[in-house]
Structures are given as structure tokens and as C-alpha cells.
Amino acid sequence: MEAHRLVLGDLSEEEIRERILKRLEEPARIAVIGRPNVGKSTLINHLLGEERLVTSPLPGTTRDAIDTLVTWKGRPYRFVDTAGIRKRGKIAEASEMYGIIRTERTLIQAEIAVVLISTPDGLTDGDLRIIRQVIDARRGLVLVFNKWDATDPKEAPDLTKLGERYPFLAFAPVIALSGLTGKNIPALFRHIDTVRSWYYRRIGTSALNRAILPVVEHTPPPRLKTGAVRILYATQVQIAPTVIHLFSNHPDGLSPTYLQFLTRKIREIHPFTGVPFLLRPRGKKEGE
Ligand SMILES: Nc1nc2c(ncn2[C@@H]2O[C@H](COP(=O)(O)OP(=O)(O)OP(=O)(O)O)[C@@H](O)[C@H]2O)c(=O)[nH]1
């Protein structure tokens, strides 16, 4: 799944900076994904300003992923349209599986996933499954409520409440959009830029520990029967996607709940907007 990761290893700070800058000069790679018929091809068409991609009211029009290079304010963005999934009677379930595989394939090459949700349909289980795929692949995430033009303003969802209702989505920017009319497309690019800059963000070890250690001291991990679980320090070991190692005398004693709590606390200082980062416990003895 890691097509473009930057493992920091023994790289010097300067080498890390150079590699990040080189990556950021390349076109942003964006996967446009979502359930059939949510408007993926229409959005990319609008960006292109021409009818190069086939859009139609039938799900499954797009046979293969197509790359589209778009220039916005002088910067290049490569959008990948995910093929629609043909649903036909008995093969509906198989189609759904193909959808998951195709989404996964598109995600491998992408830095950022723009997940389209149909506003008139609301957030469905199918949408949530696709969003979880993005989080599992740890790609940058921008949530888009598309077809906003087709919703009665009185019925429109309150997007500022989404993170309260679904706390696991609170890290991601969410916007209203219409790929048909082009409403809010500048905001889409703004959010893509923000998420991409966090996707390539390197937080130095001392800055990271200034964010973590006071929290750990104030609210240490729950004790095990065998003794206290201590957190020694944290360090970012990978960029794109972000991986942070958390060194502890009992790495297996850190519960998912505590890791989520620490993740939330890190985000209060280093928001990693739209970036689902991984906090991975690692073993180390004190003083080692
Ligand atoms: N009102 C409105 N309709 C839209 C919008 N975007 C797409 N549509 C309509 O929704 C239908 C599906 O659009 P597509 O762009 O083909 O959707 P898709 O996600 O590419 O579909 P598949 O490739 O089949 O998965 C078409 O009838 C579009 O005209 C939008 O922003 N507003």
C-alpha cells in the first residue's frame, strides 16, 4: 500500500527537507472516490472544462481509472477518477467487492483521497466503508458533500456537526460542493493544499515530545497488574503516510483507547489536518 512513503531512517534533517520539497514540486496525486453515481466524473469534467470524461446518469459508466492533469493557480494536480461499479441483479455483491478492490488500487498511488458523498442521499454505510478504506490506507482525506445544488437549503445537513456525530471523522475537512455548477471548487483546492502540506509534514522529535510528555505525565496510561506502563518518548519515523513510534516499557500494555487519546492530544498542537496518522507502540527499556 505504500507507493511513495518516505522512511526517515538515518536521513539527516537536511536530506529529509530536500526530499519533502522535491515531492511537493511534483503534481499532487488525488484519488476521486465514492459510491457509484455520486458525481466523480462530473466533478473531474468540470475541472477540465471539457467533456473529456464520459458522464451519464447510469452508474458504471467509467470503465477504467483515468488520470487528468489540472492546473490550478499555476500548480499541477493529477486527479484519478475511479471507475464506476456496474450493479446488475445477482452480481451486485460481487460488484461491491470489485468496488472495494478498485478503490484500493486507486488509493495506492494517491496522496489524497477526495471522497464524494451525495448530499441528497446523506452519509450512507457505503460512504463510511469507503472512508474507512482511506483511513486504513492512511491517505490524506477531504470529505465532499457533492450535489449540494440538488438539496433544498432547508434540508441541507449541518456539516460543522459531522465531527461530533462521527468523532473518527473529526480530523478531516468537510465541504459542500457541486461538481455540476462548480460551486465551491476553489475551497476544494484550498483543502487539498492544506491536507497535502500536513501529509508531507515532518514534526521533529523534540517538538513531538513537548506535545506528548506533559500529557503522559498528567494522564499516564492505566497500570497493568505487572506494573506501570511508561511512555519514554515518541518520534516520527515516516512521512507520506505519517507513522510515529511511541516507545514504552510495555508497548502491548497501551490500549487503543489510550492511543486514541494521545492522538487527539497531539492533534491539539499539531493538527495533521485530514491526515490519519498512525501511533505505533514500540518496546524499549528505560535508559536504553
Ligand atoms: N444536481 C447535481 N447532479 C450531479 C452532480 N454531479 C453529478 N451529478 C449527476 O449525477 C449523475 C452521475 O454522475 P457521474 O459523474 O457519472 O457519477 P460517477 O460518480 O462518476 O458515477 P460512476 O462512474 O458510475 O460511479 C449524472 O446524472 C450527473 O449529471 C452535482 O453536483 N449536482
Ligand SMILES: [Mg+2]
Ligand atoms: Mg464515473
